[in-house]
Amino acid sequence: MSIDTPVTTLNAAFDDYPHTLPLKRGEVESSRIAFTFSDIKPANRFFKPMVRELKFDVSEMAIATFVQAKAYGKPLVLIPATVMGRFQHGAILCNAARPLAPAELAGKRVGVRAYSQTTAVWVRGILENDYGVDLGKVRWVTFEDGHVAEYREPDGVERASGDKNLLKMLRDGELDAAIYGADLPKDPALTSLIPDPDNAARTWYARHKVVPINHMVVVTKKLARSDPQAVTEIYRLLRRAKAAAGLPKPGEIDFLPFGLNACRGALQTIINYALQQRLIPRKLDVEELFDDTTRSLES
Incomplete structure (x- = not known):
């Protein structure tokens, strides 16, 4: 006799991109988690409530904002999933x-x-x-x-x-x-x-050899500690949504790297820049942006 695992519904905030729409439209689904998506737009308007109020369980976040949030002790955990990257x-x-x-x-x-x-x-x-x-x-x-x-x-x-x-x-x-x-x-x-x-x-x-990452994905520390399997499932769904969008296209640079190893260079660079520009009070290690679960997620 099998026991069905209850579906966990998460409050989420993502902007509309080709690689997030499959998730937001329900074209990429999970039997483990579901989402209630915020209608706040554009993305930079939900970073502040996420940092200051922990308004969502999971959200897109500008990486400089997250690095600052981490340096100032905010209870957020990074998922190594990029939702926006571009040359600057x-x-x-x-x-x-x-x-x-x-x-x-x-x-x-x-x-x-x-x-x-x-x-x-x-x-x-x-x-x-x-x-x-x-x-x-x-x-x-x-x-x-x-x-x-x-x-x-x-x-x-x-x-x-x-x-x-x-x-x-x-x-x-x-x-x-x-x-x-x-x-x-x-x-x-x-x-x-x-x-x-x-x-x-x-x-x-x-x-x-660095893709300048703009936005990645964060979860609250509360969710990361209470339900690490849900966090892993978020990552899996984001990967599936990216694949459903056909990204990266053959022969093109992948501006949406997934996994710690693929993101490490960009994260180290933005930490270095943030310290040089007096955006953070101390230097961070790349590894401390993650927890044990998200640190192990790879592409």
Whole structure:
């Protein structure tokens, strides 16, 4: 006589991507767990409630936010499943009428939604470590707080007034450059600050062998401790959803790495960048981002 295992329903928050929609639409299912998905959009709007309130059992999260959350002792556990990754060299724009090079950034005003935004962490890290930019000589302008309440921006970071807009300030010359995430504008009046960003990014990738990860998946420590099998099942379903989306396509770089070994290089790099940029109070080990269950998950 068999005893059916009860289905555990989890509160979840994921944005709509080709590789998450099979899960959200129920095309990829489990007899072990089910999900109630949040309708909050875009993704960056549910990172703060997850970090500050543990609002969901499982959610997508910007990796810089998670690294900060871990450094400040938040009860969250990383799953080695990437839901957003991309090259970052083209994410910093300047006015095409007033072009800039990385070497000219000293004393210039550079806008970004939040200082701790993951794309900004990647871009600043690339500028500092690959182009020799002294980040302390750049005048950073932000528009909102980060997701981790305990974090304070470095001295000298300026907050734009509430009526200001990143794109308008860049167009009007109030900013010399701006860093964008997924909302990168398609505007012929703007150009990449890093010359030939696509080739620059591929050269960077060939040298570092790292995919710049933006968003991964986290669960609450409560869930990880009380039901590690559910956490393993989340990972399995995310892998199946990625496969259902046909990703990665043959011959293409896998921007959605799964498993600790595949993600280790990117995680170590973002930790190093976060420490350089004073986003975290101490250096983290990659392994401490995970628990015993999630650390062992591989692709």
